[in-house]
Amino acid sequence: MAGKEKKEINLDQSTSPIREDRLGTVKAFSGKVSDLINGRHLGDELPWRERKFQQGTGCLLTQTVGRLVTIRDSALIVHGPVGCAQGTNAYKEIYQGIPEKFRAWNGDVELHAVSSNLTESDIVFGGEKKLRLAITEATERYNPKAIIIACSCTSGVMGDDIDGIVASAQHEVKPVLVPVHCEGFRSQISQSAFDSSSHAIVKYIVQKPKKRQKDVVGIIAPMSVTLGDKNDLVRMFNKIGLKARFIPDFATVDELKEISEAAVIAPTCQSYGEYMQKALYENYGTPYFTDPAPLGIENTKIWFRNIAKYTGKEKEVEQLIKEELNFVLPRLEKLKESIKGKKTRSIYVSAGQARAVFIPKFATELGINVAAVNTLELDHNIVDEFEQVYNEIGDFEVHASDHQPFEQSHLINRLKPDIHTVCAFMGLYKRECSQARNHSFLSDFSPQSNQFFFRGVLNYGYILQRALNNPSLNKTLHRETPSPYKSWWYEHDIDTYVKEKVYSGKKSV
Structure with missing residues (x-):
């Protein structure tokens, strides 16, 4: 939790700083995880790199x-x-x-x-x-x-x-x-929109707390936290006597006014929520924690136990964890056996920050090798998390592409993974490997959309299993449709259209 003696969020300003300045975020990188973390150990900032050509970008x-x-x-x-x-x-x-x-x-x-x-x-x-x-x-x-x-x-x-x-x-x-x-x-970092939105909500809507509501937990909820996820969390919170207040998706104005009174503000994605968490803490004293996101069994256990510290629900949380594991673990073991019993497969992950560090570890547990991970951008927060993944499963390729499908196509053509797992904004039409979605939009209320928390691990595992068992559609599309890129592109280096450039802003890590 950030200390009050070092105030980072200035609500007197009209809006938030951009991420290039505040976090030193970059949107173009290609290399190994080991390259990424070794550079950080040497104290180097990630260099700003400019694309000479782009197919698209975030807004x-x-x-x-x-x-x-x-x-x-x-x-x-x-x-x-x-x-x-x-x-x-x-x-x-x-x-x-x-x-x-x-x-x-x-x-x-x-x-x-x-x-x-x-x-x-x-x-x-x-x-x-x-x-x-x-x-x-x-x-x-x-x-x-x-x-x-x-x-x-x-x-x-x-x-x-x-x-x-x-x-x-x-x-x-x-x-x-x-x-x-x-x-x-x-x-140039579209995620800066998260910060400007959070700045405006805290500056204009949130009010000074009158009391601390020990049964209210603020949940930072981006579009990738679907209604399936929300409903599953509400189900579990009802068991332990807590109320979830999602920020800002589907909240009321009055709920946002009172969010400063929450017992704690919990994350689902550090990239999405850390600015708002800091703003609420520094201006209203609302407690928060930033790590981990509740993806995977171990992370979800830590996440709930962190909440218990602020709500006094330690006993109830431990009982909840026991009940959920009794449901999930036997099914998860059967899932692992069904996938590990086949030939070794590989996966290429295109994801936001939270899933980019969760899916490689989970895929490895299922017996699937990690070929590469693609993210929208990189900053020091995700580099630190990648280091933990590297220590657990070893090296793999990392690519930051900011919605550049031609670069993703280059990686898939070279690595030839068996499965490509992708979020809604990072898809490719032509691929020989199977495709699985990372998430749908937050309006998806189907049980299959739940990928967070304990039961979300099972759902995501089943999605990977189905994709591995049913590759025929993508193979047919790959065979029958013309390639959008010429063969010479695949003979070039993936960084052909990327050049290092000195960024004029002040970057801080």
């Missing part, structure tokens, strides 16, 4: 909208051209059809989003008038408790004084106005 606005639109009694304004807000319609389709019995909360899901609809004329003369109009319209149409204003590249380039407009307009409307500086050009 801070998209990352922000996908999460904050789920705050149930709020309204979201995308301050930009209407095209920047088109994704909100898809989110409505995804989230609002969830049957009541599968919701991890009480009440309906009614998502509200509008666009300020900036045009070429607004870019010349300014968008203040349209933003004020959008605030008034959202207030009258939805009567929300908060209005979240997501800033786009366009509003940033125009130089609209969003904070000044919000300060002025707040006197005219009842909802809390929450500006989020998620302009796409702010950072």
Whole structure:
């Protein structure tokens, strides 16, 4: 837990620092785990490397909208051209059809989003008038408790004084106005959107705690923590007399106001939640722990025991662990036998930070060799976690690619793994190996979507088992469809389009 004597989060600032500056995060790396950790031992910072060519990249606005639109009694304004807000319609389709019995909360899901609809004329003369109009319209149409204003590249380039407009307009409307500086050009690390969202929530919505609620646990919950995961956690918390408050997905504004009163803020992904955890602790004294994520049996045991320290539920947690292990372990042993009894297989992992360090260890337990791990980005936090994995299972390749499928295709072509496990944003169409999903979106309420906690280990194991036993679809696609890349690409080095470049910002580790 960060000490109060070293305050890292400054809520007087309009937004958070970008991750290039705050964590020294990089988005281009190719090498072995041993190269990565040996460099860190020597005290070297990860060098910033620039791509001369990219097929795509993440967007801070998209990352922000996908999460904050789920705050149930709020309204979201995308301050930009209407095209920047088109994704909100898809989110409505995804989230609002969830049957009541599968919701991890009480009440309906009614998502509200509008666009300020900036045009070429607004870019010349300014968008203040349209933003004020959008605030008034959202207030009258939805009567929300908060209005979240997501800033786009366009509003940033125009130089609209969003904070000044919000300060002025707040006197005219009842909802809390929450500006989020998620302009796409702010950072080349799309995960910086997590920090700007957290900064805005803590700065504008969270209130000073009146008391410490010993039965409330704040759960940092990104999109990869599905409803299947949430429902499983609620089931276990009900057994031990605890209440889960998920941040920010599907929370109410009042729940976010009171989150500073939680007994502890627990992680599911360090990359997603550490900024908010630090902000709540440094400003309101809310306890937290950052490690481990509750993926895998041993990590989940540690995770629950950490929570017990802050809630006084040590006895109840130990009983819960015993009951869950009695259910999981016999089934897990049968799963291991069914996979280990076959020829040795290999796996290529494309995942976010939490799964990137969990899946290699779990795959090794199942008798599957780790060919390589691909992540969106690297910072010192994940390097430290990779070191623990390296000490347990040995060396493997690591690649940070920031959504570059041509580089992933290069690795798969060279390593020829038997299975490729992938998250929703990191897929490849043409591959000979079997494909398994790391996770679906948070609206997935099916039991199979649960991959966290004790029973999630079984579910993910079954997903790998099915993929290994059924490779025919991908083999057919590989054989019958033309390759999107020419043969010369596979003869080049994977770093052909990457060059080292001095980053002008101040990086701190």
